[in-house]
Amino acid sequence: MADKAGPIGVFDSGYGGLTVLNNFVEQLPQYDYLYLGDNARAPYGNRSFDTVYHYTLECVNLLFSRGCSLVILACNTASAKALRTIQQKDLPKINSELRVLGVIRPTTELAGNYSTSKHIGVLGTAGTVASQSYPVELHKFFPEVKVFQEACPMWVPLVENNEFNSPGADYFIKKHIDHLMQQSPLIDTVILGCTHYPLLIDKIKKYLSPQVSVLSQGEIVAHSLGSYLYRHPEMEARCSKNGTREFLTTDDTENFDRHAAIFFGKPVQSKHIAL
Ligand code: DGL
Numbered sequence: 001m002a003d004k005a006g007p008i009g010v011f012d013s014g015y016g017g018l019t020v021l022n023n024f025v026e027q028l029p030q031y032d033y034l035y036l037g038d039n040a041r042a043p044y045g046n047r048s049f050d051t052v053y054h055y056t057l058e059c060v061n062l063l064f065s066r067g068c069s070l071v072i073l074a075c076n077t078a079s080a081k082a083l084r085t086i087q088q089k090d091l092p093k094i095n096s097e098l099r100v101l102g103v104i105r106p107t108t109e110l111a112g113n114y115s116t117s118k119h120i121g122v123l124g125t126a127g128t129v130a131s132q133s134y135p136v137e138l139h140k141f142f143p144e145v146k147v148f149q150e151a152c153p154m155w156v157p158l159v160e161n162n163e164f165n166s167p168g169a170d171y172f173i174k175k176h177i178d179h180l181m182q183q184s185p186l187i188d189t190v191i192l193g194c195t196h197y198p199l200l201i202d203k204i205k206k207y208l209s210p211q212v213s214v215l216s217q218g219e220i221v222a223h224s225l226g227s228y229l230y231r232h233p234e235m236e237a238r239c240s241k242n243g244t245r246e247f248l249t250t251d252d253t254e255n256f257d258r259h260a261a262i263f264f265g266k267p268v269q270s271k272h273i274a275l
Helices: 020-026 049-066 076-081 082-092 104-114 126-131 133-141 155-160 167-183 195-208 217-231 253-264
Strands: 008-013 035-038 068-073 099-101 117-123 146-153 191-192 213-215 245-249 270-272
Touching: 008 020, 008 049, 020 035, 020 076, 020 217, 020 253, 035 049, 049 068, 049 076, 049 082, 049 126, 076 082, 076 104, 076 126, 076 133, 076 213, 082 099, 104 133, 104 213, 104 217, 117 126, 117 133, 117 167, 126 133, 126 146, 133 146, 146 167, 155 167, 155 195, 167 195, 191 195, 245 253, 253 270
Parallel strands: 008 035, 008 068, 035 245, 068 099, 117 146, 117 191, 191 213, 245 270
Antiparallel strands: none
8 A cells, every 4th residue: 555656546426526637737737647537437427425425425435545645535426425524534544644635625715706796606417416515615614605516417418428418408507507596696706516516517608697607527527636646745645656647447448548538638448346
């Protein structure tokens, strides 16, 4: 386990985390990254708290066993349902020098600054919405904001099945945007609280008024990772810097490579990993 420097682990249930990895590579290109997509068991969004926790822990342990000292859960559902337990209960037992970070806190630290009306909308999976993680975290940093949430259970399957550009996607996207905006016409900032949703951003914007700011997490989380590494030089030293990117999937590699190249913007050659 990670005594010497190793890659930064980036985990998602499937392809969504690639939208975060993209920004890591752009903002922090010097580091090595090892991406793991649990495509065989995606989506996680409608699964129980316990299932998401066990799946996520398995994936985090796999990334540790591959030499990562730092793992980013580039998945809101896993961040909402598994991160705290892993940080508080599992890490002290596994190795207290390893770290796991999520995507919700960096997003909520900033989101309130974008809103003038202080009415913020959150789009996420059923699991993320039910966990109440966004309202709870947003209120820590911006007690005055009103938070309105909408679960969009069909959106991740649209992305995972490469149907996100199809006319059928419009129906489900419009439906949930309408439900969200019906909760408050004052919403002026919408958080894409799922790392899959940036793939749907054009259609999401199409059904929102142009005055509404749409926050996708990649850039925010990459900036926050840079600042974390700056503030924790001992962890920074444990992140190797050869500019490599490796991809693991729990499902079929050919399929993964085809889809992942679209999301990552460059060719991807993954390896299969059995959990
Ligand atoms: N990318 C994950 C997230 O950010 C998708 C969850 C899922 O697999 O349903 O929540």
